[in-house]
Amino acid sequence: MTDKKEHIVNSAVELFAEKGFEGTSIRELAAKAEVNVAMVNYYFGSKEKLFEAMVAQKAAYSRGMIDEIVKDKTLSDIEKIDRIIDGFVNRLFTNRKFHRIIHQELMLSQRENLQQAIVDILYPNSLAVKTLIDSAIKKGSFKKVDSALVIATVIGTINHVLLSKKMCNKLFGKEDSHVPYEDPKFIKRVGDHLKEIMHAYLLKN
Amino acid sequence: MTDKKEHIVNSAVELFAEKGFEGTSIRELAAKAEVNVAMVNYYFGSKEKLFEAMVAQKAAYSRGMIDEIVKDKTLSDIEKIDRIIDGFVNRLFTNRKFHRIIHQELMLSQRENLQQAIVDILYPNSLAVKTLIDSAIKKGSFKKVDSALVIATVIGTINHVLLSKKMCNKLFGKEDSHVPYEDPKFIKRVGDHLKEIMHAYLLKN
């Protein structure tokens, strides 16, 4: 991909995350990327196709990690859960702007096709975790829990923290200028919380 | 409030929840509310002021419930948590469209003032729950947990389920036409899951 195309995509991630798809104009986008307005349509065809191209490019961050953990035979089931939690936390925190866009797109009913595409990207992850938990329950190493909702709890907790900087800072007693998402201590704290919850919930006594 | 004003506000909730603020046009809104386009500005002054008026009106659903539970002396700490969870689940499920709008607004940086107003509405709830948990920890009835993140887990889990009907149905093995949010069994299931998690996490053995 050429420099300009990349510039446009990266500016799109920034602006769509902050202002949403409808709230971002091509002119604003072009200004941020320091290209002529016509370049967006020249390279991508339309605003919507730019959006789709951005998703297709950045969504690569999603695959692989969980499958590798699940099939690692040196790990116990709960160790796998721990690693999956760390994986999710790191991934969502580092890709939080793109993740926000995905979040917005799932919430709105504007572009049905793209929504379906996003579900198809995200669902395999959830399914893999669910399958792991269900097999651990069958083996007897986990309690009988609602495996589908466990994923909702893990992702939901991370999402809720990533949702609003303002809310997050208020909840954790930081001043408004603080950026909690780049604070390694805070990232660790979220991971530790989720692991402790899951240990207490999944493991038998 | 007059019939027409109410019609407009209710149509606004529907459309903003589905398409976002920027994605909803006054003309579409007026058509849905079956009023003339000029009526929106006549009654509310502007699109943004309509939005603010809607938030001010519908946000009343938020207050009171938690404080009442917290100060009820006939309940144990864990019973209070159970009731708070049920309260959140019922409230967010029944007001899910408005809740989506709040969610969107917190996520975007378009209307700073309104964002601050929403934080000021939501934060007292979180603080009350945090205070309850911290005092229970001090008393020795709860384990030493990260109280600020407990709220993130409760609200985050509910939010994640409410986020996308498509994703939700896929995760729970229902066909696309199913509306999980109006299924009492599903609502109970989410509440039960959260209560079980919190029992395992908060209570000592």
Add this chain to the structure above:
DNA sequence: AAAAATTAATTAAACGTTTGTTTAATTCAA
């Protein structure tokens, strides 16, 4: 109680901007 005067509600049309997109000309690179 009827008529007149006043205010509120409602409308279709127009306003000026901004939107995403395209064109046609020009510059650049191979």
Add this chain to the structure above:
DNA sequence: TTGAATTAAACAAACGTTTAATTAATTTTT
């Protein structure tokens, strides 16, 4: 010299909003 890249300008459509005229409702006066 050909094709790709880049530009400023223009395009039609949609946007939020306002206007000016009309109808409906309310209040005041007779």
